[in-house]
Amino acid sequence: MRLSSSQENAVLASPVVLFLLALLGFPVVLSVVYGFSEANFQALMSPTFVGLENFHLVLNDIGFWNAAWFSLRFAVITAFLECALGLFLAVYLAPLIRNHGWMVAVLIIPMIVAPAMMGLMYRLVLHEFAGPIPFYFYQWFGWSPSFLSAKTVFQTIIVVETLQWTPFAFLLFMAAYQAIPQEIREAASVDGTRPWRMFWKIELPQMLPTLFVAGFIRFIDGFRVFDNIYTLVGAGPGGSTTSMSIYIYETFLRRGEIGKAMAAAILLFLVAFLVLALGQYLMRRSQ
């Protein structure tokens, strides 16, 4: 028996579709029902339909917009820093890495550690009395910055996130840099192109697609940041470090407003869907 091409397509797509239906089918349906209902932990089985009220609540909640703004800023800044730093390391250290592969291993350690543990480690490392960083500051300069004070906490978590995830961008760029065909470089150097110009005019354009991928993945991961911030500083003074994930998590489990949390999640999903669809459309058009 021979399957038609569209039947083949369906068969090949079926494992992932069945997997999703089996595991997320019921959760998604129930979550959508909750999103349109007055739902809490006392009445898990008997949500009452309230139409769009939860969406109304979420959109009028300043906390939701603050969280969205925090996540957006955090994601843009960290994605940019990680890509810039990762690109620099990949290109600048390339001559060394070619002969010393172990350097890569040293540089990717941070991304292997659980983000929640990383947050906990920084709680110790940055503590004014128990942490080594303030200790050496006091010893050498008689003074130490307060890394987790209200004024500096945003910069600190940006640095913490960047230091942990720059290796991810670095890894992608290193591979992309090695993949640039040697002939292109040789041709350019025969023409007498200087190194800086070579990078700018020849190597960077070759790595542009990787730059997009790395930037996109880091942006999404930055936007949904949770573990490291939550273990390090919680939701922050006055909720100032509440990311979108922290907002949804606290609304859901801490305040038990299941309907509102689901409405926020549905909105987030729709926006993410639109952004990705738009991105795909633009990419196809540019090709």
Add this chain to the structure above:
Amino acid sequence: MKLHLALRWIVFAFVALIMNFPVIATFITALKSPSEISRNPSLVVDSPTLENFVTVLTVSDRLNVYHYLWNSFSAATIGAILPMLVAFPMAWVMVRRGYGRALLFPLIVNLRALPLIIFAVPLYLMFSVAYLLDTRIGLGLVLAIVNLPLTLMLLVNAVAEIPIELEEAAHMDGARLPRLIGRVVLPLCRPAFITTFVFGFITAWNEFLFGLILTTQRAVPMTVGASFFFATSGGGVQWGVAAAVMVVAALPPLILGLVMYRRISGSMVSGAVKG
């Protein structure tokens, strides 16, 4: 030229130190006795001790670190492999036939943007009916969902990288679809599978919230088990033991990552360039 090279080494050493500083400091803290921790925050240990590691590795009446490690290992293995199995055919059919590109692909990829913990309640209810609560398989299944988006992204890129001529040639030779995918595409995607596995395993190993909510006793993973140790003396964090357990908990994925890094970096080319 010499100077340039030296400068590169300095940059490397500096960056490696800064990025790994919390890990280094945690390891050093794990070698300090409780009294030394409150007295000496520096990186030089006066009287190194393995006491903290001994505590972590030998407590057995109330906490069993080997049990947690085994739970994490099995759940993370399921959570890394299962999404590859289901996503691979999908990746091929999407790249070569455009099937599912409009809806299914963005749907799955966008799961990564969501805090999946919002599904905790329905999953909990489902699992309690299916006897999957507090089991390694149940936890593994949830971790598989967590890993699905990145797995699909990486595999899609890997398939897109395979020169279409290779597939066409096989097709000309009369290879049917299962043979084509199994004998031609699959082997060519091997490096991407390794990368995906490593990333998936690490992500699954490091997950905390589902591990906390969906297990109570038999399938508690290492990340949750680790937090038991933080509270071994009162409500506070006993830093020495906490540091030791963090080191132990991070070791398995670290070993995997360090053994595999060559292959990861090699396969990343095919894995990512054609976004």
Add this chain to the structure above:
Amino acid sequence: MTISRMLICSAALSVLSAGAAQAEVTVLGWPGGPEEEALRAVAEIYNAKSDVAEEDKVELLFTSRDGFFDKLQVDLAAGSNAFDANLIATYSIGRYAPYMEPITLSGEASAVFGDTVLSTMQFDGAQYGVPTDLSLHFLYYRSDLIDALMADDAAKARYGDISEEYLGVRLEPKNPDEWTWQDFVANALYFSQSVNPDSPTRYGTVIQMKNLLFNMMVFHSWPRSFGANWMDDAGNITVDSEAYRNALETVKMLYDAGATPADSTSYEYAEANAAYSAGQVAAMVQWNAAAGELKGAQAETKTVAPPTGPEARFTHIHGLGLGLNAAAENKDGARAFLDWLSTEEAALAYARSGGAPGLAGETVVKLAEERPDLVQVGDYASNYGFVMNGGTSENALSVYEAQAKEFTGYWAGTQSLDDAMSNISATMNELLK
């Protein structure tokens, strides 16, 4: 196909090892620390009794402290029968009562614990739990530093100057058991190097100001002694009061003056204790549970009740206890255990194994030699203990959380006091109506 073989192997192993034996009465306790040790000890005593049937023996279950209440919320709401009895706390009884069943205590209970302590486990007039541990606050201070201050006339003059400059009144150093909150503040300023460069400690106090509900409990003893309450007897929300405003403003003044570390806005229990233990803090208000740790690190540490205010001296109290899961499989067995747990025999054993039960009259006398701290705890609880109006209601936990968000926002300077007050009034009106 090694990959699929690995998968099958681990799947098979998971199934094989999943069927571990279950004891008949499973109790979910508060993990880690003296509470766990004490519960283990009493469970052992109970299981050794000849009249406890094999199927009613107790097995203990502990889970993570991080996210404990999140997990419990899901477990209970989904009707989990993984445990028969579980931990409850005063501030969360209202939230979990719908999934639990009231219990009856032994006849001795009211004599052993006293009615104040029993009431920390009551909701809507029903007894939901056996009290196990009682938490309240001490003022911890370094007696060596205070003694040196009191013996030095130049230092006393400096103390007077500082209090005059910051508080508008010239104060004399006093013994901490006579302190008002004003003395606490003056002392905090005097022992801070940012205010007094000659101070032997870097900070006069350490205040836990992280956006965390437990930190609000520590803070509450202060406004309460100025007469603060969540609501009046008619049910009107009274959080926007001079008492709250005054205490909040003074904490901010201390923070801005550098009398508590600049990082305090991310400090909780562990960080605050580490600061005190390092010897760089002169006095702090902290949970009674920290006594061992702090006295161990700074031998000159003494404890008294928190400072007094215009109204009276107060300490926020809450109890931990064990109650009955409504979905329990062995309710009779669990009831029998809980009943026994409320006897004097069990309470004494619990205390001797390191627990901190709030015990009354004759019972606590029996422990005076071994656990003098329990006498202090019982004394403070009955004389100064308070629970805010609405502090055991369904949404009490959410009220603390909302306060944590608004108050820390004011302290950190992300919003004004008026905004914080109007936000918290609105939220509490919503939560406590």
